[in-house]
Amino acid sequence: MSATPNLPELIAYISRGLVDHPDQVSVEVVREDRTDVLELTVDREDLGKVIGKQGRIARALREVLNAAATRGKIRTRTVLEILE
Amino acid sequence: MADKTEAERGQEYLTEILKLMGYQGDVTVHEGEDRLTLEVKGEDVGQLIGRKGATLDALQLLVAKMVTKGAETTRPIVVDVAGYREQRNGELLAMAAKKSDEAIKTGRVIALEPMSAHDRRVIHVALTDTPGVTTRSEGEGVNRRLMIVPTGPGAAS
Numbered sequence: 001m002s003a004t005p006n007l008p009e010l011i012a013y014i015s016r017g018l019v020d021h022p023d024q025v026s027v028e029v030v031r032e033d034r035t036d037v038l039e040l041t042v043d044r045e046d047l048g049k050v051i052g053k054q055g056r057i058a059r060a061l062r063e064v065l066n067a068a069a070t071r072g073k074i075r076t077r078t079v080l081e082i083l084e
Numbered sequence: 085m086a087d088k089t090e091a092e093r094g095q096e097y098l099t100e101i102l103k104l105m106g107y108q109g110d111v112t113v114h115e116g117e118d119r120l121t122l123e124v125k126g127e128d129v130g131q132l133i134g135r136k137g138a139t140l141d142a143l144q145l146l147v148a149k150m151v152t153k154g155a156e157t158t159r160p161i162v163v164d165v166a167g168y169r170e171q172r173n174g175e176l177l178a179m180a181a182k183k184s185d186e187a188i189k190t191g192r193v194i195a196l197e198p199m200s201a202h203d204r205r206v207i208h209v210a211l212t213d214t215p216g217v218t219t220r221s222e223g224e225g226v227n228r229r230l231m232i233v234p235t236g237p238g239a240a241s
Contacts, residue, residue: 009104010101014146017146017150057146059142061146063141064101068106071105
């Protein structure tokens with residue numbers, strides 16, 4: 001028995017834990033052709049916290065997102081975009 | 085939330101992240117003096133390791149950032165699955181021994197594949213006391229790799 005991944009909430013949950021303004025975190029799912037784009041929006045002051053030095057945090061978020069998508073056998077490509 | 089210890093918060097964050105990723109795993113805390121280890125146990129959790137531990141490293145970085153947010157000093161946080169960290173260290177030590185022999189035998193600089201800072205450090209420390217070779221890192225970011233450099237007579241520079 002395995003649970004189903006919840007990709008938007010996964011990204012939102014981790015992001016809320018990283019930022020100073022968790023109430024400003026939102027994740028919108030935008031369907032583009034055969035790709036789901038997860039648009040992560042955070043407070044302007046928190047951008048660095050979800051991107052990290054040399055993009056380390058953003059890369060880790062994408063790694064975890066891809067692992068979860070693979071786990072859920074989600075056929076649609078899912079990508080993360082970080083917006084202000 | 086301020087009343088919870090780092091260990092409790094780390095356990096809570098990782099447990100919720102695993103659930104949202106579609107895993108049913110239990111997170112056990114091992115409190116060490118120099119580190120806090122969060123070990124994942126459960127069905128299929130081996131898939132959480134990823135290529136060369138990439139997924140595990142990503143989880144470790146994110147959970148550590150969530151736990152230490154705003155905190156001044158803290159112990160390193162390690163996320164592990166099924167003893168993977170120890171197994172990987174063993175593989176790295178074996179690779180260090182093999183590649184340093186090769187460097188000494190051929191007199192040539194051996195470039196290892198790009199690795200995380202942790203993995204490079206394990207090999208670097210292992211070879212510090214090995215006569216006939218030194219190590220240095222080259223490249224930036226995710227492409228940073230360790231070079232094993234022979235120092236003995238007849239070594240090509």
